[in-house]
Amino acid sequence: MTRLTGWGRYPDLETELVEPRRLGEVRGAFAEADGVIARGNGRAYGDAAIGVRRTVSIRQLDRMRSFDPETGRITVEAGTLLGDVIAAVLPRGHFPMVVPGTRHVSVGGAIAADIHGKNHHRDGGFGASVERMTLLLPDGSTVETSPTLEPGLFRATVGGMGLTGAILEATIRLKPVESGWIRQRTLPAADLSSVMRALDAGDEATYSVAWIDTLASGRNLGRSLVFLGEHARADELGPKEAERYPALAGPRLSVPLDFPSFTLNRLSVGVFNRIYHRVNARREGAPFTVPAGPYFFPLDGVGAWNRIYGRRGFVQHQCVLPPETAESALGEILERVARRGSSSFLAVLKKLGPSWGMLSFPKPGFTLALDFPVTDDLASFLAGLDEIVVEAGGRLYLAKDSQQSRATFEAGYPDLDGFRSIRRRLDPDRRLRSHLADRLGL
């Protein structure tokens, strides 16, 4: 037995960790186990990738199978990291359709959470780029599934948090790019309604995202920086961008020890936010070119940054709110957060579009992600935020979750009954069970 956590280092749970090295060994790892779940690279924040009894790491299955530069299709084992995919295909002029805020996620985890990028409003989630996959079902059989082959199973598996079986291999569609550089524009937004308008106006941009200063309040509430980005064309590169496909750099800095939690008080967060604003406001408006690595994965430059929140860990609260209710609900949430003070190093606002996985998180509207160090009163504070989210017709992202109530969850996911009935058919004895599944009755 061992103890595992997600990226938030909370909760910390006991489980048996098994690490098969070959495809053939995965079946054995799932057979005869009860309360078992697949784990990718452990970047989900909460309890999604921790089995009630056993956790099967798919990370060792990280071999790439084939890549066709003509059609831009790559086939990989599910434990392959997205960063490794980028390292392999970017020098040959391709890039994944969807990348999250860290390159250290596995392809299996990216499918199971139907992850979204800064381009969700235009291109949909990671699941939309999956051409086919091989799935090990709870009964030990292996099936091929795609949008046209066993489509019901496919829709349940994309975003299904590992609860339909273990993804073993997948073929994903890539997009052609002319360089490894991003043309970025940074726009400051003075308050909440202007950042929402800026994101709306940014709909034509391929990538858009905003960072919110969570300490700003009153008429500054929602003060933000909006980042828009496009893949740079070859003819847009200057002498500074001599290397057409710069490598994604490894961490330059790392956080070796658990920061004492007092480093994250109101003061240090305030200082951080102010510096952040100053540095970025200088580049306001005019486009400039940055390598894809730091553009998409700024936090990967700091190794093990999850330790910065101290020993007790942290929770990321990520909700999506429909366009009609978003502004007032966001206002209320940000006010509470500003009043609380001791929060969020990170507050990210993005626009999302529709998705079609049964449990996929994205739906049209605005998504806000906030980090909170674990404290005694956090659960009740978050329950308050969840009420606002439910009231507004929103929902929470399972890949970040460790806190929400079953009622909050059920209110947010209308396809839940359909998902549960597929689960009953595939896994009548409920052998696949993560802590998240038990908590939410999945």
Added chain:
Amino acid sequence: MPDQRSVLILGGGSDIGRAAGLAFAAKGWTVRLAGRDLQGLTREADDIRTRTGATVSVHRFDALDTPSFDGFLDGLPALPDAVVSAVGVLGDQGAAERDVAEATRIMRSNFEGPALILGLVANRFEARGSGTIVGISSVAGDRGRATNYIYGSAKAAFTAFLSGLRNRLARKGVHVVTVKPGFVRTRMTAGMALPGLLTVDPDVVGNAIYAAVEKRTDVVYVARAWQPVMFAIRSIPERLFKTMKI
């Protein structure tokens, strides 16, 4: 202009062999993976090819089947520019103390097989007047210890063989590298508690092997800390060493 050189990796399905293959492929070398498990090798070959775009082939090779060695080398598309042996088995020391068959398997897999095949490669390289041979030996061969002296003694013999070969070929244009990786997180050490500072990941060893071939290094201790550690261990007088538990 892509590199036209090729490297043959014996034990190409091993974690260290695979990492070496990736390191060479990343520099444009053609990679030939050899071993017993063709299915496993094909998986590694596909992976290396997909990641790097290099040319990769797989070849059947059993280090215990010594009569097959000449035919194996003759069957390769061309005599490679470099050969790496990552063949080895840790075996079960306790079992090997009682069971001659297990001891034989460990000795033959770590010494006899790798030494004999590299000896045949050496002759071909000598005739051509060029080539680099890399043998993966072990710090376990630097001094015999109670817990793994059967493996260690075979590695000691292999180290001596490589050093003799290097001496023989030094003026013949052929270079020999001895690699002592220290602890590496691989299938061989899975489940063992390894000391962090003295332990590396396979890719570090793979890159070190590539660098040693390019720089014509003689002996490589991959995690540098090993060199003083093994120096200290070798300096302990036998009278004392024999009573110690290390």
